[in-house]
Amino acid sequence: MARNVFDYIIEEKLPFFWCEGCGNGIILKTIAKVFADLNLDPREIVVVTGIGCWGKADDYLSVNSLHVTHGRALPAATGVKLVNPNLKVLALMGDGDGLTIGGNHFIHAARRNIDITAIISNNFNYGMTGGQVSGTTPEKSITSTSRFGSVEPPFDVVNLAIAAGASYVARATVYHVNLLEKYIKNAIMKKGFSVVDVINVCPTYFGRLNKLKTSVEMMEFLRDNSTFNKNEGDINSNKFALGEFVNIEKPDFSTKYLEVQKQAKEKIFSLEQDSGAR
Amino acid sequence: MSKRFKVKINEQRCKKCGICVAFCPKKVLRIDINTFPIVDKEEECIGCNLCYLRCPDIAIFVEEKGEGVV
Amino acid sequence: MHEDIKFLQGNEACVEGALKAGARFYAGYPITPSSEIAELASIRLPAEGGVFIQMEDEIASMAALVGASFAGAKAFTATSGPGFSLMQENIGLAIMTEAPCVVINVQRSGPSTGLATKPAQADVMQARWGTHGDHAAIVLAPATVQECYDLIIYAFNFAEKYRTPVVFLSDEIVGHMREKVVLHNNIPIVQRKMPNIDPGKYRPYEPEKTGVPPLAYFGSEYTFHASSSMHDETGFPNNSPQNAEKVVKRLYNKIYQNKEDIIITKEFCTEDAEILFISFGASARSSREAVNILRKQGKKAGLLQLNTLWPFPDEKVRNLADRAKIVVVPEMNLGQIIGEVQRVLNNGIPVIGVNKVNSEIITPFEIIEKIKEVI
Amino acid sequence: MGRIEVVLAGSGGQGLLLIGKILGEAAAIFDGKNAVQTTAYGVATRGGFSKSEVIISEDEIAFPEAMDPDYIVCLSPQAFEIYKGRIKEGAILIYDKNTIKCENNEYYGFSMTNAAVELKNIRILNMIALGILVKISGIVSLEAIIESLKKNSPDQFRDQNLRAFYKGFEMVL
Numbered sequence: 031m032a033r034n035v036f037d038y039i040i041e042e043k044l045p046f047f048w049c050e051g052c053g054n055g056i057i058l059k060t061i062a063k064v065f066a067d068l069n070l071d072p073r074e075i076v077v078v079t080g081i082g083c084w085g086k087a088d089d090y091l092s093v094n095s096l097h098v099t100h101g102r103a104l105p106a107a108t109g110v111k112l113v114n115p116n117l118k119v120l121a122l123m124g125d126g127d128g129l130t131i132g133g134n135h136f137i138h139a140a141r142r143n144i145d146i147t148a149i150i151s152n153n154f155n156y157g158m159t160g161g162q163v164s165g166t167t168p169e170k171s172i173t174s175t176s177r178f179g180s181v182e183p184p185f186d187v188v189n190l191a192i193a194a195g196a197s198y199v200a201r202a203t204v205y206h207v208n209l210l211e212k213y214i215k216n217a218i219m220k221k222g223f224s225v226v227d228v229i230n231v232c233p234t235y236f237g238r239l240n241k242l243k244t245s246v247e248m249m250e251f252l253r254d255n256s257t258f259n260k261n262e263g264d265i266n267s268n269k270f271a272l273g274e275f276v277n278i279e280k281p282d283f284s285t286k287y288l289e290v291q292k293q294a295k296e297k298i299f300s301l302e303q304d305s306g307a308r
Numbered sequence: 309m310s311k312r313f314k315v316k317i318n319e320q321r322c323k324k325c326g327i328c329v330a331f332c333p334k335k336v337l338r339i340d341i342n343t344f345p346i347v348d349k350e351e352e353c354i355g356c357n358l359c360y361l362r363c364p365d366i367a368i369f370v371e372e373k374g375e376g377v378v
Numbered sequence: 379m380h381e382d383i384k385f386l387q388g389n390e391a392c393v394e395g396a397l398k399a400g401a402r403f404y405a406g407y408p409i410t411p412s413s414e415i416a417e418l419a420s421i422r423l424p425a426e427g428g429v430f431i432q433m434e435d436e437i438a439s440m441a442a443l444v445g446a447s448f449a450g451a452k453a454f455t456a457t458s459g460p461g462f463s464l465m466q467e468n469i470g471l472a473i474m475t476e477a478p479c480v481v482i483n484v485q486r487s488g489p490s491t492g493l494a495t496k497p498a499q500a501d502v503m504q505a506r507w508g509t510h511g512d513h514a515a516i517v518l519a520p521a522t523v524q525e526c527y528d529l530i531i532y533a534f535n536f537a538e539k540y541r542t543p544v545v546f547l548s549d550e551i552v553g554h555m556r557e558k559v560v561l562h563n564n565i566p567i568v569q570r571k572m573p574n575i576d577p578g579k580y581r582p583y584e585p586e587k588t589g590v591p592p593l594a595y596f597g598s599e600y601t602f603h604a605s606s607s608m609h610d611e612t613g614f615p616n617n618s619p620q621n622a623e624k625v626v627k628r629l630y631n632k633i634y635q636n637k638e639d640i641i642i643t644k645e646f647c648t649e650d651a652e653i654l655f656i657s658f659g660a661s662a663r664s665s666r667e668a669v670n671i672l673r674k675q676g677k678k679a680g681l682l683q684l685n686t687l688w689p690f691p692d693e694k695v696r697n698l699a700d701r702a703k704i705v706v707v708p709e710m711n712l713g714q715i716i717g718e719v720q721r722v723l724n725n726g727i728p729v730i731g732v733n734k735v736n737s738e739i740i741t742p743f744e745i746i747e748k749i750k751e752v753i
Numbered sequence: 754m755g756r757i758e759v760v761l762a763g764s765g766g767q768g769l770l771l772i773g774k775i776l777g778e779a780a781a782i783f784d785g786k787n788a789v790q791t792t793a794y795g796v797a798t799r800g801g802f803s804k805s806e807v808i809i810s811e812d813e814i815a816f817p818e819a820m821d822p823d824y825i826v827c828l829s830p831q832a833f834e835i836y837k838g839r840i841k842e843g844a845i846l847i848y849d850k851n852t853i854k855c856e857n858n859e860y861y862g863f864s865m866t867n868a869a870v871e872l873k874n875i876r877i878l879n880m881i882a883l884g885i886l887v888k889i890s891g892i893v894s895l896e897a898i899i900e901s902l903k904k905n906s907p908d909q910f911r912d913q914n915l916r917a918f919y920k921g922f923e924m925v926l
Binding site for chain 3: 092294
């Protein structure tokens with residue numbers, strides 16, 4: 031029987047608690063739509079979330095979910111995945127959660143190529159706590175803790191993920207919904223660490239402080255400042271390069287670890303002797 | 309094209325952000341100050357479903373007449 | 379020679395006990411003096427079909443334990459002071475989400491980096507109150523290599539039985555000493571209590587009479603929601619004051635109402651003891667030697683060794699101290715367990731601390747020297 | 754036999770931990786007594802003062818460290834400086850007389866380094882010292898120490914460790 035979004039999103043829990051015009055609902059519905067299109071069994075999906083507005087996504091899901099501490103969705107998801115590699119594991123993280131306090135975990139999960147899909151809701155600020163500066167806030171942007179314009183250059187999530195070794199890296203915006211759906215689907219189907227950097231809108235804080243009052247204005251901004259030419263993209267000047275930047279096949283951690291388990295079974299006695307003799 | 313699609317708004321979920329109205333390629337919808345989206349020109353709807361896809365609150369649905377939800 | 383009698387380090391015996399208890403997942407970050415645990419786990423776990431992973435830090439390690447636990451594995455980690463400090467955040471996560479797991483802290487001299495290769499017993503209060511918020515804690519402390527093996531099995535058993543993280547508070551002396559250890563099967567292994575109802579009706583935080591909710595695992599026929607945020611029995615957020623009070627009290631009571639099951643102590647020559655030592659870990663060894671020496675001198679000394687530090691064995695201490703003329707608490711810190719002893723014994727009996735923080739073990743002579751004026 | 758305390762002192766990297774383990778395991782497992790082996794070391798693996806202690810007893814061992822050692826083996830001048838003149842009456846101090854200057858003829862000096870050089874491997878100094886200690890003290894049986902030594906030597910080092918042990922054992926007349 032064909033599944034639909036309400037096989038994954040609990041309809042009775044709606045409306046979402048997110049602000050009017052917040053793009054988180056767009057991303058969450060798109061994820062649920064991809065689950066449905068792929069006909070995934072909710073029992074075999076685990077969604078891990080951290081803290082922040084996007085960290086509330088699991089509140090609406092009927093799949094397995096684990097809501098953890100700020101920045102720690104990826105290491106918790108790593109624990110889930112390594113114990114049961116058959117599970118589809120997603121980590122839903124904001125830019126503050128996943129790339130700032132959790133930045134170290136992000137690069138190491140990518141480096142290890144753990145088979146997890148990281149969906150970054152990137153709205154350039156900490157929405158939940160009142161719009162403070164984050165690790166992806168473009169330089170000169172106004173936030174509630176950078177009232178005179180941020181002096182810090184931001185991370186480019188895509189470049190960071192590529193450098194750290196992810197198997198799949200793509201960027202879309204909440205305006206480009208068809209792209210978003212395609213990239214999330216490809217990311218979930220990818221065996222290995224996959225990242226979708228979703229440029230999102232936060233009209234309540236980031237928009238209001240940066241002369242984009244409504245989500246409609248912010249969506250128009252995303253529409254008018256996106257490019258499919260990678261070389262034209264520059265997060266720092268609010269020019270968003272969209273597309274699939276990495277899509278490669280390489281063995282994920284769990285697959286490679288099967289060989290470790292095999293070797294350990296064969297060599298255990300000599301190794302123990304060796305370690306005991308020091 | 310004849311009137312093939314029905315656009316429905318779930319007013320329990322809609323937060324009146326106006327995204328569906330602003331980006332409808334056929335200007336099917338209209339919104340006044342603090343109202344829910346008003347289905348103005350349903351006959352113009354081409355069933356592209358972008359309003360559904362962009363709605364942050366899963367509050368708007370396009371149905372093909374006689375065939376249920378798209 | 380029997381196969382299962384070995385001459386092992388305390389740290390090695392921890393791994394043997396963990397495997398016996400059914401541990402199949404380890405996530406950790408190397409730190410002296412605990413690293414032998416990681417090294418041996420990295421060999422033994424994959425051979426048992428389990429997984430070892432060295433994470434980027436202790437924060438991540440503890441988070442991974444919680445994830446692994448919900449995926450159905452008995453999970454553990456090992457660290458020392460600086461790493462234990464980093465783990466506190468997600469020890470709280472394990473308490474709140476009720477994720478069974480075991481955290482070994484092989485204590486070293488602090489604060490901060492301190493003397494990295496030297497022992498201390500100064501994390502007793504951190505093990506109790508390290509993570510924020512009101513909560514209970516189960517903390518076990520070994521004094522021998524055999525106890526490393528035995529008690530770590532209890533640690534896993536308590537973790538699964540009470541759906542909680544258990545802290546295993548070893549120290550550099552016990553962790554690095556080698557002794558004879560029997561790798562026996564005498565301790566029954568507790569398996570996680572799974573729900574036994576229709577999957578549609580499963581509520582992951584609905585407790586049984588014991589105060590503990592049965593726990594499914596991700597990938598089973600039960601789907602469920604686990605949350606670090608205040609949640610009700612469904613696992614979904616619930617911000618009502620009534621619910622918050624209920625949850626905090628249940629998390630506390632599920633440990634304290636079962637403390638008789640959790641408290642493990644050992645007694646040496648306590649039957650007629652007038653000089654009662656109360657100690658744990660390496661200092662219990664010193665205390666026991668002091669008892670031997672004092673007994674040879676005709677003095678009625680005895681030792682209550684605490685294997686369970688938390689919940690603190692109030693009644694046991696009170697009962698034994700009833701017969702004593704003085705109570706002596708040797709510990710390698712400036713006075714942590716002694717505070718609990720004083721809280722319990724408010725009857726005027728003298729309670730004397732023997733404290734040492736120079737990174738060397740307390741010797742039996744130092745203990746006797748300290749109390750010779752009063753005995 | 755009551756409580757016997759052995760201190761093996763020298764510098765990091767000399768393999769004191771290993772011979773402590775071999776001695777302790779010989780007593781605890783192969784001779785069926787009780788034994789505790791502990792170590793003290795600095796932050797570096799090589800160099801710097803390092804010691805390993807072994808307590809052997811037929812009774813249960815409470816305090817795990819040496820209080821008043823019966824046997825002390827010194828393999829570095831630094832270790833010797835720490836223990837000389839501080840040993841109890843009747844205790845035996847064994848040292849490497851090729852590297853340690855000692856004027857006290859109550860101590861037991863052996864040409865350990867020279868013996869190691871003869872065997873073309875300075876890293877088996879520890880095994881030579883172990884052979885000397887076992888012969889002088891008799892704290893473990895020869896069968897037990899050989900079993901333990903074999904068990905605790907990786908395959909590729911087993912023969913040379915045994916050779917060095919016997920070399921030390923035979924240096925004691």
